[in-house]
Amino acid sequence: MSRRRAQNDAPQDDAREMSRQADADAPVPHANDAETASEGAEPMPPVFMFGFERSGTTLLSMMVGAHPQIAVPLSVTGLWIHYGQRLDDYRHLATAEDLQRLVDDLLAEERIRLWDAELDRDFILAGLPLGDYGAVIVRFHEAYARSKGKPYWANLDIATLDDMDAVHAWCPQARFVHIVRDGRDIALSHRTMPFGASNTLDCAERWQSRLHTSLKMGAVLGPERYHVVRFEDLVLDSEATLRRLCEFLGVPYSPAMLDYGHAVADKVPDDRRWLWPDLDKAPQQQNVYRWRQTMRPAQRALIERTAGDMLRELGYETYPAIPRSPTSYLMEGLCLVDRGGRIRRLRRRLGLAGRSKLERRWAARRPEDSGEATQTQAFGQLVRSGVFDSGFRHAEPQREFFSRVCGEALERLPSREPVRVLECGCGSGAWLECLGSLAPTGKLALYGFDLTAEMVDVTRERLAETTPPERIRRGDILDPAAYAFDEAADGFDLIVAYDVVQQLPRQRQAEACRRMLAHLRPGGVALIFDHERWSRYGMRMGWRKAATRYLGLHLVPRYYCNAHYPALNRIASRLGSEAGMRIRMHADAEGRKRALELQAALRDAEPKTAPNG
Structure with missing residues (x-):
């Protein structure tokens, strides 16, 4: 063929x-x-x-x-x-x-x-x-x-x-x-591609002029x-x-027109599948009118000022009167400077052009192409070099923050014994050990999984006296099979992830949180500890990682560059619409680390009693 x-x-x-x-x-x-x-x-x-x-x-x-x-x-x-x-x-x-x-x-x-x-x-x-x-x-x-x-x-x-x-x-x-x-959704899509319109203004102008000519010819026909x-x-x-x-x-x-997914593998070349990652699925409704949720007002104003007539001609809603926005005019000026893709060409000439967002999203679905292999290799090497071993301890301020938040969460749980606790990405087992110290012996049943086999071995060694080895294993936070333990078939009371969500591409971070919630028992709590993307620390580290990755300055360890600090507040608002979900946000004394607490609805009338009795 x-x-x-x-x-x-x-x-x-x-x-x-x-x-x-x-x-x-x-x-x-x-x-x-x-x-x-x-x-x-x-x-x-x-x-x-x-x-x-x-x-x-x-x-x-x-x-x-x-x-x-x-x-x-x-x-x-x-x-x-x-x-x-x-x-x-x-x-x-x-x-x-x-x-x-x-x-x-x-x-x-x-x-x-x-x-x-x-x-x-x-x-x-x-x-x-x-x-x-x-x-x-x-x-x-x-x-x-x-x-x-x-x-x-x-x-x-x-x-x-x-x-x-x-x-x-x-x-x-x-x-x-x-x-x-809708031209606004097209502009958002073009931002994810390595080619096409170079910026928002370029996209809006081209969309308006090219469609105008075609529609005029269509009217003649x-x-x-x-x-x-x-x-x-x-x-x-x-x-x-x-x-x-x-x-x-x-x-x-013919109804067969809706059953097109099976033909994708034959028609679309492997090296271009990233252009249409969901093509083999049913039409994705979340791709319709995405601009309403994700487009900044200034960007919308710029597009409607440029291509509003075409949007209205095609029947799309627009501002009754386009707001005067200094940010929008500044954005337009920057787009004019970038006309013709000058910045894109300069980045390529300087060797600073990385993979497009679409390519990164596709790579995230293919473990062999994603940062997963880099992460497991990096953490495996840290174990082999002795950085992480069964005696590793986190810094005291981190332990105090972790213990306080987890202790308060345990007190809010329904009265069950033992309380099942799962750590996603358990690393060296230090946090599981810390959790075990928050309640009397036998009150907590500890479980954990990690992508790195060496980390799993370290955790098993660390918890050998309190936790059977089959409760610690390899697993992926996004994989439902990772949560399937024989003794916890109906879920967990407390699920914890510490600096794990940041290891995922941002478009899959909310999915990971939902996966954790799906394995909570009624009234259970999920705790996501991580750095907030838009905090001072998060933005400062973002610049340091960019300088390390693109300029070779080595300001942070190389494997840090694979971390994508999540926008915890945005994830919280997104999950806030879930029925019966209670949300709390905690922050440490320095404002560097935060913890997003998500508590599932208590569907039965179980009393709440602290695990320490």
């Missing part, structure tokens, strides 16, 4: 070929011919799907490609337009030799070879008319549809957004499907040939939106 392509947005250029096929009279039967379609149905005309980058084009192509009658290959991102501009090199296909040369060059293109199909060269060349570039495009897509056993094909290419006139010239009968998305799909409708009301799309295309709706 020829596959694995390196692209920056989803399937794209199949549409042009379809249009040519609609009016070409090649002697070879077309994949879109009526006799190959369902009986009595008319051939589906050529269809070109497109949209601005990060508008949901890939999701749309996967859904349409899952239709049992329509084949949609992965985008080749402007390849057909590129070759259309080079027709002089092929003497405008004046002879059969010119046609063969063009077809062979296209078949050699990596973006074509990475399609998830073997294309039949003889089928492509058979009966191709001279001088007709559009027929070449059509035949390539017919060959793809033929390999998939489908009568119809469609193309998706973000380049069509800017080249509808060229596509229309090649395929006068073509129909166009334009997917649009009319509703019979130009159809707009809103990303928000595609995600929130998928079936109704796809039914309207199928009616526009002239094919019956």
Whole structure:
């Protein structure tokens, strides 16, 4: 199979070929011919799907490609337009030799070879008319549809957004499907990418101008040939939106269009999966109107000042009157300085460009690519070098803060004996030992897990006299299996994590807290000890870690750079909506360390009694 392509947005250029096929009279039967379609149905005309980058084009192509009658290959991102501009090199296909040369060059293109199909060269060349570039495009897509056993094909290419006139010239009968998305969500998405718009203003200007031109051309074509799909409708009301799309295309709706996830592994190359990390899942509703929760007012004002007319034209809400914000005007000035991606290019030239947020998120899902291996190796080395052993003790101020917070939490627990206590990321076992000292012997049953095998061994040695070794094991705070102990099948009374949440990517930190809460017994308490990201200490350490990572100044140990201090207050407000959840925030005397306390609802009338009696 020829596959694995390196692209920056989803399937794209199949549409042009379809249009040519609609009016070409090649002697070879077309994949879109009526006799190959369902009986009595008319051939589906050529269809070109497109949209601005990060508008949901890939999701749309996967859904349409899952239709049992329509084949949609992965985008080749402007390849057909590129070759259309080079027709002089092929003497405008004046002879059969010119046609063969063009077809062979296209078949050699990596973006074509990475399609998830073997294309039949003889089928492509058979009966191709001279001088007709559009027929070449059509035949390539017919060959793809033929390999998939489908009568119809469609193309998706973000380049069509800017080249509808060229596509229309090649395929006068073509129909166009334009997917649009709220420009504020697009701006947020572009910030996570290593390419695309360089800043908020750049994104808003490009989105406004490119959509304006496309929508004007669509108005000329009319509703019979130009159809707009809103990303928000595609995600929130998928079936109704796809039914309207199928009616526009002239094919019956199929429920298979919502079962597209299984095709992702074949269509999307491994080295580009990070662009669409949730593509193999059902449409992600949290990606709709994200700007309402995460966009700063100044950024929203800048976008609406630049592209408010287009937002309103597409039916999106905007400020009745854009607030005058000095921060917004300052942001606009900085964007103008960065016009054309100057800062991005400078960072690359200085070797300071790291992985994009999307790439880091994808790496976090793959342990072999994430910081997990670095962390386990670093802590394993600290054990082997003697930094952490069974006699290790934390500093006295830390012990006092930890003991105070945990002691108060134990007093709030329902009366149970023994009280089950779990530490996530137990390290050397020092904190479990400290917990054990807060109650009489036998009152607490201690459990723990850690990612680093050497740390597990140290903890077992430290607690050998009080805790069976099977209660201490390897485990991941995000893995439900880590919490599954035979003697604690119904959960724990107290779950503690000390400087563990910071080891996770920020987008998964709230998930880790929820995972802990899911394993609490009624009335149980989860305690997350960590540094607050936005505290003075957190920001100071952020600068020190950045200087260590990017400038090589070694201001902190290298493995510190993998820590991402959580925004505990934000996590607390996010979890505050959970039914029956009680939240408290504790801080040490120096204001450096904080503890987020989350107490589950007490669903039965159990009395509360301190474990020390």
